Amino acid sequence: MIDLASGTEIKRFSTHRYPEQVALSRDGRRVYVSNILPHLGSYDQPPVSELLALDATKQVVAERILIPGAIELRHIAEAPAQLGGYLLVPLVRPKNLGPLIRVSQGWVLTHGMAVVRPALHEPVGEAESKVTEVLLDDIDYYFAGNDGVAFTPDGRRVIITSAEANVVSIFDTAKLARRLQQVPAEELADRLDSALTFVVARLATGHNPTAVVVSPDGLRAYVANRLDDSLTVVDLAHLKVASTIDLGGPKCITPMRRGEQLFFSAKYCFQGQFACGTCHPNSHLDGLAWNLETPQLGRDRVANRTLRGIRDTAPYKWNGRNPDLATQCGPRIAKFLFRSEGFNTQELEALLTYINNIPLAPNRHLAPDGQYTEAQERGKAIFYRRHTNDGRVIPVQSRCETCHPAETHYTNRISTEVGSATKYDTSGLLDTPQLDRVYEDAPYLHNGEALTLEEIWTVFNNYDTHGITSDMSKEQLNDMIEFLKTL
Ligand code: HEC
Ligand code: HEC
Known part of the structure; x- marks a missing residue:
């Protein structure tokens, strides 16, 4: 929270991971914040996401509204008061516990x-908002990447963007209300026959429509096409596209931009079910473990991996079996993920150009001048230590820097066993992961079992098979983690 007059920070609130959008309630009493990534939790339970509600007057957290079974909360729209002031928050419901x-x-x-009825009138800390989830997909075609959402001023209609389907859907709020009454909430969240009862139009947009606003007279909706530099203008009276406004972006589409458009397009997947970007939001990861295609279903569950800064970190996948990005993203994806013909040669080339150039995020834990704090300095010495606290020599193969050398993004690019496999893993041989910006990549280890960096050693390194850490004091481990966050 920033004081606009003086420009100084008044207070800082913890959101959850990847806070995405912020919205002030119409009465000015609440500030809502949506989060892209779900809570860190047990990898064999459905994810739970969080919509943070702040009390604007008391300047405290009013409620952490839990959205079960969902990830990737995006924009937040509040219905006009005459409809009861409920919130709509676009989301994804991943069935990552089932085989892909x-x-x-x-x-x-x-x-x-999510349709959220906020508990506005309860005292702070006692509120419990009511959450119902409704799908916008059809039974045989999906509308991936719901992102922008806006009500018309009279509250009769809602416009919602499907960023990965290049579509906006317009629906009737009275019909939505009927649907919510007719089907019990527990059932509704997974029903694919809802949209046809309240959606009145689906209109094509440009690439990656991520946000929408409605004009104050309620006649027009303006849709921002993020990967097209254009706006789609929707005529709300006639439910059709009125025009497209070119914002004057570059006319020549570089392979990089084409690749990004493909990355965020669900059209290559069977029935438009998802895009690369659905599981890799912000070209990063979704925080989930997935049961991808394996010979034995239910085994070899793998945590998602970031796509940032991975150009020189081959081989790919936790099992280190994919020698290069072309193999990882081409035929394999078509066969195992998209269940379609996948990308043609030119498209694959553009996609690879994009993936090869996804930058790392700036480091939040390192001072801009690169100077370490005292804890980071101490942690560095522990990362590079060659002796245990009682003076025993740490064998070369057990030193952090042997497997995680700084020169090559902190990976020696070979697979090793570090005792982290479980009885559900076919092999204990795992790709040594790169550690650039590792603080962003939770949950950790190949199956996502370690929820924090600490747990990699406090819970999953009981026998010193993943570096020698059992002699470390708690302070030393803390320092080492401070150092890991600077990478
Ligand atoms: C259903 C969710 C899902 C979708 C959709 C998805 N991925 Fe992934 N991706 C994953 C998971 C899980 C992993 C980790 C797999 C493993 O290591 O075995 C992964 C790993 C990767 C890796 C390897 C990264 C590394 O460092 O080893 C690349 C590259 C990748 N994905 C690219 C893509 C591209 C390109 C697309 C779209 C064509 C895509 N993914 C779609 C879930 C997904
Ligand atoms: C023998 C090689 C080896 C040594 C020594 C080693 N690592 Fe690792 N490291 C690995 C492998 C392999 C994995 C992947 C294990 C898994 O996913 O289950 C890994 C995983 C990690 C991860 C998790 C990354 C992620 O994205 O999930 C971190 C952090 C890490 N190591 C840091 C360290 C530190 C710090 C040390 C020294 C105390 C160390 N490693 C010692 C091979 C090694």
């Missing part, structure tokens, strides 16, 4: 919105 081979049966990643 079910793509051909549908229903692996579904896309919809």
